[in-house]
Amino acid sequence: MDYFIVGDVHGCFYTLKKLLQHWDSDHQKLIFVGDYINKGKHSHKVVELIRTLQAKYPGTVCIKGNHEYEMVQYIEKDVPLQEIKENFRNTLAKYDLRDQYRDDLKWMKRLPLHYEDEVIYVTHAGVNWLGLRKFNENSSWSVLRYRGRLKNMKKLQVFGHTPTESKHAEYSKKYHALNIDSGAGNFDNMTAVLISESGEIKKLYTENVKKEDYH
Known part of the structure; x- marks a missing residue:
């Protein structure tokens, strides 16, 4: 089966x-690289859609x-709203992850840090060139937030996190x-890649971000 891998979404439903x-659900495995929420206006709708797809496929x-x-x-540590980053506050104003949608928060917490098989290696950010602390969620070297020189994983590595200049x-x-x-x-573009089973x-596939997602 081929792979259909979707880049950062950021609330752009x-x-x-x-x-x-563009995704062929019968012949392509669907993979998302993370950052489903914040910045765009529709974080709740994005998570709802992705969880529905995950249940169906x-x-x-x-x-x-x-x-x-x-x-x-932020939520598990009960950080006061005024101390939370602006784009997180904007999300929480419409998407009550503290109470009403707490199950979505639990889902976010359980998400894996990587997917790997014989031919691809997928993370949110790239794997740092030393391969150190890559799964330490608190580290700037982790696959959650690393930006810099990469490690060649000897298979196709697919990631997001750092917007490309192009x-x-x-x-x-x-x-x-x-x-x-x-x-x-x-609010530039969103991209997906189709990768063969080899x-x-x-x-x-690249789509311009729709105005409905940020206006």
């Missing part, structure tokens, strides 16, 4: 729906992003790695 029109993989991790930390997916031959964060969090990049 309508853009995500458009992008998913049990092979769907949802990786944890730093925004999910930080939201869980606002399109960017491949590094040196690290055999593909960054598919094309800037949905900045690990070859077959096609890239």
